[in-house]
Amino acid sequence: MVMLAPHIADDALDYRPASVVMDINRLGTLYPYPLSFMRSLVRRILREKWDIQRTHLSLCDEGYGEVIYSVKTPNGIFSYVIFSKYLDPNIRSDRVIAEDWDMTVTLCEGEVDSGRLDVLRANVPLQEKGRVDSSCFVLSRANKSARNFNYVVDSLSSGQQxxxxxxxxxxxxxxxxxxxxxxxxxxxxxxxxxxxxxxFASPFAAEMFSCFLIRDFSLFQADYVAKKRAPDTAVEMAPPIKRYVGIGNATGLGMAPYLINHPLLINNWIEVRETALARVKRSGPISDDKRGDFLCLAEKAMQHLDEISTDNADQNALNLKAKTDMAALVKWFQGAQVSAWSELTEHAELHFSVEAQELLNVLLLELYPDLFTDLEESLSLEEVYSLEASMSVRDLKRLVETHYDWALGIDYTDPKTQGIFWYRSEEKMEPRLGQRFEEPGAANEMLLGIGWYVCESYRDLCEYIEKQGDELTTARFVFENPQHRYIVRRMQTMAKTRYGEIRINAIDLDVLPIHLLRCKLSFFGVGKFDPRSRMWVRNTMFQGAPLISDIGQTVEDTWCFPIRPEVNG
Amino acid sequence: MSGETHLYLSLNELRALMRRTYEALYHHGYDFAVMARSCLWLEAHGLDGIGLIIRSLPDLETPAREIKLSEPTPNHFLLEGYGRCLIPFINASTDLAIAGAQESGFGQIDILNVFGRLNVFAALKKTARLNLYSAAIWYDATEARTHILWLQSSQNLPDYFILNEVHQGPWGKSGLRFLCSTEAEVVKENVRRVLPENTSPHKTAMELEKAYAHALENGISVSKNTYAQLNKIADRLLVPSTDASRRGAGE
Incomplete structure (x- = not known):
């Protein structure tokens, strides 16, 4: 069968199998890596020396008002427009269904004159209830971490870091x-x-850039308010601390359907990542320098895990386990004199947790970015899920059995395996989970239980073959069973990929959507996962990343696993 | 920005709205994602996909659709549509002809008694991606005009011809013929039986492409009434919010 994009497949490489890689429990342990979108974006900004300036500033002493950033890139001029306001703490909410925020923003093409600013002012703060035009390409909002913001302003205004x-x-x-x-x-x-x-032509680059500038504004605003409060005593936050300040993020169920609805794209991201890992394991030379780099990086990663603060007991246990396993792995490495990194990964696979295995993989990827940064261009692709109309139903049946064995293995006669349904709430169409046998709404279920649809279509396909023989075409089958056309073309398409679908029963009573969230967020470059339930997670973006003031300086791309900076005084 | 009576939807917004609309109408009974894309493509190429939907709504809202399939030859299929709108079953129907072309070089369907026939447009786009040549021909009795969509070369869009002539053919007053082939000449031969040489297209492939580029750049202007009408259908999918359902969002 012809393999689909991402065109980077190198069959000489030793790829991990789909049954390992696409397991949702493993995908739920992924860490960011050098091709994560915010890492790529920052490299690009620094390499191309983007000119980012605050060109319009209209703020009151408390930092409320409007700011426009002018962004000059090699290919264009863009504006980033921020509306900042006082928000009653009693209505501050991270939920999608919130109606008001501390800060609302948009990224748009070109410069913003007063007429355009009027239009944006009337719409951007409304978010979902507003409209913008097609020169805008990101719309976002953010809320203060009030306690932290106030603490920082108090410190700075009193002359303290x-x-x-x-x-x-x-x-x-x-x-x-x-x-x-x-x-x-x-x-x-x-x-x-x-x-x-x-x-901004790589996946989510514009969205990541927006978060990067929210971070910058948050730092600027803290300095600004402190200075206004105490002009004589205030100090600016020290750059090393600023770099340690990221931008928080709250991600809920809304992100999960994206992963299930874009299997080609997700396969592509995974395949790029696995290609990078396979290249490193094949070609990454183990020199004394690299041994030393590995040990330093492992130390940094363990400290990073140590510094993660979360109230979630499960996440704490996972972090602790990953750290403990990594410490043991390092000890083994120091005594083993391995001659290839694959010896280390094989040892980890045999003896340590999945968390530690994936942590190790990322450490190796961080050691040799030059071996795979060429893959950056392969991360986006056009998603086409095309029915192969002329495929015989015999071949279709074989395809399902071969590529969807994981789905056919789910026992859907057990009510637990279909205990959940996903639906859109009338509140801003927020995706939610319902208990199928206890709550109303299952009739309006979203099409996310892929395994279930696979099984339904397979059952009907077998019956069809029983009655009609196995020579007829897929076109005939879906004509007579139009309810299966979607899943059949999806299966036919995904069967041509290396990794195929994420192996999750999304309608199982015990499903953990948070694994889907972490998987996607790791590709964004997000770290410090702080699960608040099985359905949403707080996390931190751009922590440790360079600042806008670092553009033009020599900055290494080494801000993975951010740890507390050393600050004198 | 648009005036008071219209708003600009991006292509993604329109596609998402149509997906939800079809999902609300048929749940997962049909391939709602492809149906939505078909509407989007019509609209984005300047062929009034939304208008077609709105005019078809009384039929689309009526469930219990029946289609009768017969097969005069292994690659020629005959479908009886019983006067219903073509939208829900056009993709699965054209699949039959495409399979025929892929298997034996030529495939054809004749669909009788249907309306909304311009919805076949997406099928021609699909054949282009599969390196097939294709055409769709139908006679509109209410206008006494013959419509032809013809994918003539490796370009990815068809030319659209409208003739002020009667060409009922075997597809009758309210039917449609769709044919495709691995050979350009085979399709051409069929089309030329209806379409005189040197006839200028009503819309050329290039004009359709320009319309799409404009829609991609600026979005699509939709009347607020139409937008509300479609949202009213799509919103049937939404489940009322309760304390229990808020817990289902992770609260």
Whole structure:
């Protein structure tokens, strides 16, 4: 069978099998890596020396008002427009269904004159209830971490740097609660962004850039308010602490359907990552320098895990287990004199947790970015799920049995395996989970239980073959069973990929959507996962990343696994 | 920005709205994702996909659809549509002809007694992606005009011809013929039986492509009434919010 994109497949490489890689429990342990979108974006900004300036500033002493950033890239001029306001703490909410926020923003093409600013002012703060035009391509909002923000402003205004113990506990001043792109609310669609704005033509680059600038504004605002409060005593936050401040993020169920609805794209991201790992394991030379780098990086990663603050007992246990396993792995490595990194990964696979295995993989990827940064361009692809009309039903049956064995293995006669349904709530169409046998709404279920649809279509396919023989075409089968056309073309398409579907029964009573969230967030480059339930997670973006003021300086791409900075005085 | 009576939807917004609309109408009984894309493509190429949907709504809202399939030859299928709208079953129907072309070089379907026939447009786009050549021909009795969509070369869009002539053919007054082939000449031969040489297209492939580029750049202007009408259907999918359902969002 012909393999589909991502065109980077190298059969000489030793790829891990889909049964291992696509297991949802493993995908739920992924860490960011050098091709994660925010890492790629920052490399690009620094390499191309983007000119980012605050060109319009209209703020009151408390930092409320409007700011416009002018962004000059090699290919264009863009504006990033921020509306900041006082928000009653009693209505501050990270939920999608919130109606008001501390900060609302948009990223748009070109410069913003007063007439355009009027239009944006009337719409951007409304978020989902507003409309923007197709020159805009990100719409987002963020809420203050009020306690942290106030603490930082108090410290700075009294002439003190914020205490790193406090900053380590909550590593941000603001949390984004939604970042919209891809044509929402009248904005430019991805195809336009991709073709017209090459600076943002990689997946989620514009959305990540928006978060990067929210972070910058949060730092600027803290300095600004402190200075206004106490002009004589205030100090600016020290750059090393600023770099340690990221931007918080709250991600809920809304992100989960994306992964299930875009299996080609997700397969592509996974395949790129696995290609990178396979290249490193094949070609990454083990020199004394690299041994030393590995040990330093492992130490840093363990400290990073140690510094993660979460109230979630399960996550704490996972972090602790990963750290303990990594320590044992390092000890083994120091005594083993391995001659290839694959010896280390094989040892980890035999003796340590999945968390530790994936942590190790990322450490190896961090050691040799030059072996795979060429893959950056392969991360986006056009998703086409095309029915292979002429395939015989015999071949179709074999295809399902071969590529969807994981789904056929689910026993859907057990009520638990279909105990959940996903639906859209009337509150802003927020995706939610319902208990199938206890709550109303299952008739309006979203099509996310892929395994169930696979089994239904397979059952009907077998009956069809029983009655009609196995020579007829897939076209005949779906004509007579139109309810299966979607899943059949999806299966036919995914069967041509290396990794196929995420292996999850999304309608199982015990499903953990948080694994889907972490998987996607790791590709974004997000770290410090702080699960608040099995359905949503707080996390931190850009912690440790360079600042806008670092553009033009020599900055290494080594801000993975951010740890507390050393600050003198 | 648009005036008071219209708003601009991005292509993604329109597709998402149509997906939810079809999902609300048929749940997962049909391939709602492809149905939505078909509407989007019509609209984005300047062929009034939304208008077609709105005019078809009384039929689309009526469930219990029946289609009768017969097969005069292994690659020629005859379908009786019983006067219903083509939208829900056009993709699965054209699959039959495409399979025929892929298996034996030529495939054809004649669908009788249907309306909303311009919805076949997406099928021609699909054949282009599969390196097939294709055409769709139908006679509109109410206008006394013959419509032809013809994918003539490796370009990815068909030319659209409208003739002020009667060409009922075997597809009758309210039917449609869709044919495709691995050979350009085979399709051409069939089309030329209806379409005189040197006839200028009503819309050329290039004009359709320009319309799409414009929609991609600026979005699609939709009347607020139409938008509300479609949302009213799509919103049937939404489940009322309760304390229990809020817990289902992770609260």
């Amino acid at each position: 914020p205490d790193l113990d406090v900053m380590a506990k909550v590593g941000y001043l603001y949390r984004t609660t939604a970042v919209y792109g891809s044509g929402k609310f009248g904005m430019a669609v991805w195809d336009k962004v991709k073709s017209k704005y090459p600076d």
